[in-house]
Amino acid sequence: MPLIEVSNLRKEYRNHVAVQDVSFSVEEGEIFGILGPNGAGKTTAVECIEGMRKRDGGEISVMGLDPLKDLAELRESIGIQLQQSELPPKMKVWEALELYSTFYRDPVDWRELIKDWGLSGKADTAYGSLSGGQQQRLSIALALVGNPRIAVFDELTTALDPHARRETWKLIEKVREQDVTVLLVTHFMEEAERLCDRIAIIESGRVVALDTPSGLVSRVDEQQIIRFKPSVPMDDELLTSLPEVSSVTRSKSQVTVVGKGNVVYAVISVLARNQIVANELRLEQASLDDAFVALTGSKPAN
C-alpha cells in the first residue's frame, strides 16, 4: 500500500485555482520529486498533504490518515523542514532541537541528531551565526526530531550555491537511508534526476507527467537536438519550414534545432543547398531538461 495517496486534489485561494487536479502516490522508501515551474502549485499541494492548508477537493491519505481529520496524529509521522525565518537568530542550536522535541510524543535524542548531521561543536552556537550549510543541516535535524516516517523538503537547496547544494543532496540520501520516505519539491532538474526515484511534473495545478527520471527522458527520446553555428547569416524559416523540425531557437551565434525522424539529414541538406556550413555541429540526446521543456513548455531552473 502506498504511504501517501493523493487523488484529484484541488485547492483555491479566493478566486485563483492553485491546484486544479493533482493525483499521485508515494511508496515507502522512495524519494519522490515534485518538479514544476514557478507558481505551478507544488508548495500548495505539499502543504495540503502536510495538513498546513485545507484542501477544497479530492482525497489525501498519508499512512491511512486524512490531514483534514487526523492532523494531530499525522504531525507525529511527518517531518517538515524549517523555513528560513522560523527561528529567532539568537536561539542556540540545542535550544531549537530541545524545543522541537517537545512537539512530539516520541522524539529521538537530539544529541544523536547533532552528531548525525555534522553539528557537533555547534550546539551552543546561535542559529543566526551558523553558515548557510549548517542552517540547512539544522533544518533537516529539526525535521527528523519527531522520528517521522516521511520528511517533506520544499526547495531545500534553492538558496544554496552549487557546492552546498551537492552537499545537501548527500544529506537527503542519508535521510532515505534512515528509512524515511522523502517528498522533495524542487526547481532543479539536476537535483531531481540525481535524487528522485520518481518525479511528478506539475504545471498550472495539474500533473502533466509522472515517471522515473529515465522514463521521462525516454518520452522525448525520439527527439533529436542539433546545434551549430552557421557560416553566414541565415533565415530561421529555412529550417522551420521543414516538416521534421519542431523548433528553432538561437543563443548568440548558435542555432538549436529540435526535431524528429530524419531531421539531421533534412537540416544538413537544406544548409548545403543554401551554401551554409554548419560550424561546431553537435548532435545531442534528450535530457531531463528537454523532457521538462517538452512537457511543460517552460525553461527549467539552472
Ligand SMILES: Nc1ncnc2c1ncn2[C@@H]1O[C@H](COP(=O)(O)OP(=O)(O)OP(=O)(O)O)[C@@H](O)[C@H]1O
Ligand atoms: N496564500 C496564497 N494566497 C493567494 N494565492 C496564493 C497563495 N499561495 C500561493 N498562491 C498562488 O497559487 C499559485 C501556486 O502557488 P505555489 O506556491 O503553490 O506554487 P509553486 O509551484 O510552489 O511555486 P514556486 O516554485 O514559485 O514556489 C501561484 O499562482 C501563487 O501565486
